[in-house]
Amino acid sequence: MTTPLLSPRPSQLDRTAFVAHYGDVYEHSPWVAEGAWERGLTEAHDSPAGLASAMAAVLSEASPEQQLAVIRAHPDLAGKAAVAGDLTDDSTLEQAGAGLDQCTPEELARFERLNDAYKKRFEFPFVMAVKGNDRHTILAAFESRLNNTPDDERRTAIDQINRIAQLRLEARAER
Template sequence: IGLHCRLIGRPGKLAGLVRFLDHVAEKGGAWFATRSQIADFWAATYPSLRYERPSRMDRDTFVARYGSIFEHSPWIAERAWQLELGPAHDTAAGLHNALARMFRSATREERLGVLKAHPDLAGKLAQARRLTAESSNEQSSAGLDALTDDERAAFQARNEAYVKKHGFPFIIAVRDHSRASILQAFDTRIANDTDTEFATACRQVERIAEIRLSDLLP
């Protein structure tokens, strides 16, 4: 409630303040704080986060930090850096917008290259521990690093069938799913035509990037 003299001094405003004070006196539980007290409370409860801001990074630092957000595709970060990023891009949502714009504006062949850069789910690279750190953490979040032999065989059969039909790996943001829901999505999406799956896979790539950025930025 603002108590600026030019406002609260008006009869109608002052009458409202009186009613409010009467209400608080009856109900209790209100905190009458000064602006300084409010600022101190906010600073203690929601402290400022100090982090290296993407918009202030040089090209090499930016690409090194965010070049793996889109799997094995640092060219997306390189193009995003050239956009002359500003403070609006210093959050996960803001930077995701810039990176996704570069991905969406790429040629189909370039986007296909990004899709093909993704590993099979619970595939041979995972078994050989040759995934990127991001992919390894994501697959383990859904328990794909602890499959039974039968479960691993089920994933492998679906991986092979999907790639044979569509020409790129099955891509899904596994941190949004469980093993059961991933298998269900496999069975649903493998029946789609390739153009539909290409669009779906691209959306999933962007979702994966969004999750990865949320781990790095506020």
Template sequence: MARVNTLDEARFVELFGPMYEHSPWVAERAFDHRPFADAAHMLRVMDHEMRRATDGEQMALIRAHPELARRAGVDPTLTDASATEQASAGLDRLTPEEFARFRALNDAYAAKFGIPFIICVRLADKERILAEMQRRLEHDPDTEIQTALDEIARIAALRQDGILRQMEDAS
């Protein structure tokens, strides 16, 4: 963590901004809270910044996430991290029937909530993801927004761990 605390703002945001999909503003705001005692402290600060953001900023962050199980090459905004994470859950290798089910649930979810379905795919498999999509369609919009932010926090924690491991390996 000593190395993280010595980074200048540009490098900190370059490294940790991708923890939050296309939303480096979370890392930019967290930077001012250094020094971080440890990785958990840094993650708590980033989570706090995400949750204290305006409703508009939170919705932009949620909407920055890709739709799950889109066919490869269809979504030019898909980050390398998202592509790797979706592949880890097998979402890049769906049968036509599974793809059709994802498509139908994604469409129903987007129609109801106006946001993409977000789940930490690295902590799930495609069956669990489909079950969660179905279950969460029963949520009201406010509950689902909070659930999406909770899932973004899980994604960010795993991404942070990966970034810190890469920094450690590089030293």
């Protein structure tokens, strides 16, 4: 089985074109793509895994303040932006794929309470790669992660954001 390649191929793009095509992989944070391009892209970065790894390295090596900015760029799960239809296309598809657009009023109220408690504790939104999960497993993860320390939760959120980016790149390669 051959590894799917991204189109257009990242290694063949100039900075402007690369950021135009891949700058939205990290929610409202095109600087991650800019950093990956500046480090140099080769044919190894033309696959979803290769580009995801390059972009994850940029975010992982960023300052805690830059990381927090990326975390804070993410919407609440099943939050007001989702209800109002104000999510990015990727976030809308991801949340719908996990059934978050089908929450009961009670589940929406639970998400709202957990979102509020989480943001009060950590000062950023709960972030989770929801693909392959449903609203019940997401709610369980939400409750569990409320017990993390702020530093552990920042690292967990960054890991989840890198996972989201990889899933987004894989979806683009499949189109």
